[in-house]
Structure formats: structure tokens, C-alpha cells
Amino acid sequence: MDYIKKGTKEFNKANWALFLAGFITFANLYVSQPLLPTFAEEFNVSPAVASLSLSVTTFALAVSMIIVGSLSESWGRKPLMTISIFAASVITLALAFSPNFETILVLRVIQGVVFAGLPAIAMAYLGEEIDPPSLGVAMGLYISGNSVGGLSGRVIIGTFTDLYSWKVGMIVLGILSIIISIMFVMMLPKSTHFTPRPLQIKALTKSLIQHLKDPSMLCLFGISFVLMGSFVTLYNYIGFKLMAPPYNLSATIVGWIFVIYLVGTFSSAWFGSLADKYGRQKMLLTAITIMLAGAIVTLNGLLIMKIIGITVFTFGFFAAHSIASGWVSRRATHDKAQASSLYLFFYYFGSSVGGTVGGVFWMQYGWMGVITMIMVLLLIACILTYVLKGIIAKQRIATYH
Numbered sequence: 001m002d003y004i005k006k007g008t009k010e011f012n013k014a015n016w017a018l019f020l021a022g023f024i025t026f027a028n029l030y031v032s033q034p035l036l037p038t039f040a041e042e043f044n045v046s047p048a049v050a051s052l053s054l055s056v057t058t059f060a061l062a063v064s065m066i067i068v069g070s071l072s073e074s075w076g077r078k079p080l081m082t083i084s085i086f087a088a089s090v091i092t093l094a095l096a097f098s099p100n101f102e103t104i105l106v107l108r109v110i111q112g113v114v115f116a117g118l119p120a121i122a123m124a125y126l127g128e129e130i131d132p133p134s135l136g137v138a139m140g141l142y143i144s145g146n147s148v149g150g151l152s153g154r155v156i157i158g159t160f161t162d163l164y165s166w167k168v169g170m171i172v173l174g175i176l177s178i179i180i181s182i183m184f185v186m187m188l189p190k191s192t193h194f195t196p197r198p199l200q201i202k203a204l205t206k207s208l209i210q211h212l213k214d215p216s217m218l219c220l221f222g223i224s225f226v227l228m229g230s231f232v233t234l235y236n237y238i239g240f241k242l243m244a245p246p247y248n249l250s251a252t253i254v255g256w257i258f259v260i261y262l263v264g265t266f267s268s269a270w271f272g273s274l275a276d277k278y279g280r281q282k283m284l285l286t287a288i289t290i291m292l293a294g295a296i297v298t299l300n301g302l303l304i305m306k307i308i309g310i311t312v313f314t315f316g317f318f319a320a321h322s323i324a325s326g327w328v329s330r331r332a333t334h335d336k337a338q339a340s341s342l343y344l345f346f347y348y349f350g351s352s353v354g355g356t357v358g359g360v361f362w363m364q365y366g367w368m369g370v371i372t373m374i375m376v377l378l379l380i381a382c383i384l385t386y387v388l389k390g391i392i393a394k395q396r397i398a399t400y401h
Helices: 009-029 033-042 052-075 077-095 101-115 119-129 132-163 166-187 201-213 215-243 251-278 280-297 303-331 336-400
Strands: none
Touching: 009 052, 009 077, 009 101, 009 119, 009 132, 009 166, 033 052, 033 132, 033 215, 033 251, 052 077, 052 101, 052 119, 052 215, 052 336, 077 101, 077 119, 077 166, 119 132, 119 303, 119 336, 132 166, 132 251, 132 303, 201 215, 201 336, 215 251, 215 280, 215 303, 215 336, 251 280, 251 303, 280 303, 280 336, 303 336
């Protein structure tokens, strides 16, 4: 059966469905990020401890994703994605009734586990079902759903926190997510290139190790770790910076600053296309350089310059993530869901480590400390990209001979 090609009705349905799935995932995953200052004050905890409401979720997601990605090789793509988004939506509703911070953390761990059923499997679905020349665009559109979801979740929770309370915001977001989940199930075409196989733990473990032995894949996994670590670090602590003197912004205003995520919707799709045309390594380095420039601009004391810097940084991040994630799907010769799971394991593990360690830099050295940490991570990403180029060149020579 033919692959789903760009310009067809099936292509549009698949991409809209996964756009919505990405929307739900990121709207709920990062819902606690704009609430970190609120949690720190309401529950009398430090910024680093408050950041655990996000870090424990991304860590649980990272670990669970490897398992769920393997399960999807046997159980199928769409069923696991469906369970994931419905369960995550219900848990967001449950968060609204949390009596204390400890309960929030427990629910967020559970939510991290159920989130695992979507991201890696969605990437594998695209890699299997979409016509290869259209994969860059399709992956970019899926990533753009992530950016819109991340934006919307933050805006909704920030606005309702100021108008009513963060708990009301959780209820609104939970109900909206359930509605969108229904739309996802109705729109996503069934897998036609996926062949289920018996769940064989030994074989799956062997294929997992094979991915980890591939030096080119290890470079991509490392890139995902440092990119996400830098991204979450900036967004975790910019709220503390902007809600303190001399800015004194409200939670609503800080939430609306996440409208910046819209540039990610554009850059992920655009750079996905550019990577197909001009080469992944060149465009990935370009995107990382854009992130680095944006981070440096945020050191300026003027509010408008900080917003411009965050915008440039966000533009570069979603472009880089779109290229790197699509590269994993292209290089994986077997068990694509596992390969995607490993990429996202390092991605969200980077979020957990960077998000919490960034709190130490924030408390010890302020915003300069946060940006210094981010700059180091991005330089590592550049080095890994150059190493990746050399590895791929050697592999091609070896294959030719």
C-alpha cells in the first residue's frame, strides 16, 4: 500500500490528528511551568523544589517512553496513543483537587507515565506512514502542534490563575483536552505499514542495545538532551525573573509571554523543509546558533530585549528539535518506535536534569548563571553535531567499500 503523500486528504487528516495530539501532550505536560512561582509561594517551597512539579513528570515520561515504545511494536500505534491522551486529560482534572504539593507530585509522576504513550509512537507513526520526501514537513507540523499546545496550556493556566485560581485553570484545560482527544480518535488514519509482532522482551532489549551502540544515534540522543535541558531551564526560571522587581509582572502577563511559542510553530515546519532541501547538519547548526544568540540577548536588562531574546531562542529550539527528531526516524533501520523512544528519553531526561539544576544556578548566580549554563549546553550541541557529521561520513565510506 502506498505511503501517505503530501497534498492528499489522508495526509491532511493524519497531520491534523497528530497536531492535536501534540497540542494535548504539551498543553498538559508543561501546565505547571508558569505556576512555579505560585507553587513556591502557596506551598512554601524553594524554586528548585517547585520545579519538581515539572521535573518528576518529564523524568517519569522519559523512563516510561522506552517501555511504551517497545510495547507499541506489539500492541499497535493508535490504541496506545488514544489511551495516553485520554488518561493524561483526566489526570489534569484530578490535579485541580490536590490538597497539597506532595499530592501534586504523585499525580504528576503518574501523568508522566501515561504521557509516554504518545510522543515516541507519534514519531514512529509518521516515519512508517508518511512518504519519505514529505517526512520533514510532516514531522515539522507535528512539532508545531507541540509548540501551540505548550503555548495554550501556559496561557490558559496563567490567565485563570489570576482571574480565579490555578485549580480552575486545571479544570478548564482538562475538559478541553478530553474534547480534543475525541477529535484525535476520529481523524487519525489507521496504520497500514505497521505489522504487529509478539512481545519478545529479549528481542526488544537486543534491538534497544543496537540503537545505543550506533554512534550516530548516540550523538542525536545527546543533542536532544542538551537542547531540551537548555530550553526548559530558560522557561522554568524566566517567570521568577519577570515576576520579581523591577518587572513585577502578573501570572497572566507571564503566561501570555508564552505566545512566543507561535514562532516555534513556524520554525519547526520551515526548518523541517529546509533540512530536506539543504541538509540536516547545516540547518541544525544554524538553529542551535539562533538559540545561542537568543539566550545572550536575554541578558539585557530591558524587558523588550528579554522578550526578543526569548523569541529568538524559542524559534531556534523548535527548528533544531524538528530536524533532530526527524533525523532519528530517517537513520533508524529497525524498531523505529524504540529509536524515537530513546531520542525522547534523553530529551525529557534533559528536561528533568536541566530544569532542576537550573534552579541551583538561579538561586546562586541569578539570571547570568542560568544563561551561562544554557550557553555551555548549546556549545555541547554544536560539538555533537560536528561529530555526527564525521560519523555519518565514515559509515557511508564503510558501506561503499
